[in-house]
Amino acid sequence: MGTTVFATPTEAVADIGTGASIAVGGFGLCGIPDALIAALAASGVGNLEVYSNNCGVDDHGLGILLGAKQISRVTASYVGENKEFARQYLSGELEVELTPQGTLAERLRAGGAGIPAFFTPAGVGTPVADGGLPWRYHADGSVALASPPKETREFGDKRYVMELGINADFALVHAVRGDTAGNLVFDKTALNFNPLAAMAGKVTIAQVEELVPAGELDPAQVHLPGVFVQRIVHTGPQNKRIEKRTVTEGVSR
Numbered sequence: 001m002g003t004t005v006f007a008t009p010t011e012a013v014a015d016i017g018t019g020a021s022i023a024v025g026g027f028g029l030c031g032i033p034d035a036l037i038a039a040l041a042a043s044g045v046g047n048l049e050v051y052s053n054n055c056g057v058d059d060h061g062l063g064i065l066l067g068a069k070q071i072s073r074v075t076a077s078y079v080g081e082n083k084e085f086a087r088q089y090l091s092g093e094l095e096v097e098l099t100p101q102g103t104l105a106e107r108l109r110a111g112g113a114g115i116p117a118f119f120t121p122a123g124v125g126t127p128v129a130d131g132g133l134p135w136r137y138h139a140d141g142s143v144a145l146a147s148p149p150k151e152t153r154e155f156g157d158k159r160y161v162m163e164l165g166i167n168a169d170f171a172l173v174h175a176v177r178g179d180t181a182g183n184l185v186f187d188k189t190a191l192n193f194n195p196l197a198a199m200a201g202k203v204t205i206a207q208v209e210e211l212v213p214a215g216e217l218d219p220a221q222v223h224l225p226g227v228f229v230q231r232i233v234h235t236g237p238q239n240k241r242i243e244k245r246t247v248t249e250g251v252s253r
Contacts, residue, residue, distance in 0.1 A: 003182030009039035025173035031190025077101035110165035112199020119160035129161040171201025178208035182226025
């Protein structure tokens with residue numbers, strides 16, 4: 001299956017339907033596929049299951065889909081910058097599976113590599129392994145659905161918990177550069193989750209700031225080969241938003 005170049009983000013996400021599962025790249029607000037997310041929000045599709053490191057902020061990134069109540073379930077490792085996320089979760093409107101960050105990264109990579117499950121020491125002896133984490137609340141604050149216990153096993157003198165690989169219907173990623181064969185180059189922190197999310201998607205859609213003909217990229221500089229990318233769209237330079245601006249207060253002399 002080759003890579004198809006699409007003219008617009010809207011066309012690239014047009015067949016993502018209600019109830020689809022989506023792996024989304026980026027870290028905080030760095031390297032997020034904002035144009036693809038905006039196109040998905042405009043489509044009005046709902047009941048989405050999202051795998052992502054975090055859920056953006058209230059008015060940017062995945063927070064746009066969340067605010068429009070287009071997401072029904074989130075698997076993430078960090079959700080602390082989104083007040084609407086907290087409100088929906090605590091009121092029972094949103095199902096949330098929190099997972100250690102490294103575990104989430106490996107679950108995405110494993111799914112893309114065809115590995116159904118793996119063992120890790122992260123979470124052993126905690127509710128991550130033992131179960132009981134609230135996935136969904138009732139409106140009155142009681143737990144409607146809790147995480148089940150996971151299989152644990154001893155290797156050598158340590159215990160490990162089994163985690164499942166992630167396979168999503170679609171993946172949305174952002175790259176600084178790509179070619180028409182789907183080969184992608186990511187910039188700095190955007191390397192954290194974009195390649196892993198791309199691997200986990202059955203259909204991976206990449207927005208790129210610069211699109212070049214196949215063969216123009218130096219193979220040694222390619223971070224993700226085109227075999228993992230089915231669709232690509234040129235979106236131009238990204239407006240890089242700062243998630244939390246911190247500056248030094250003026251000092252009187």
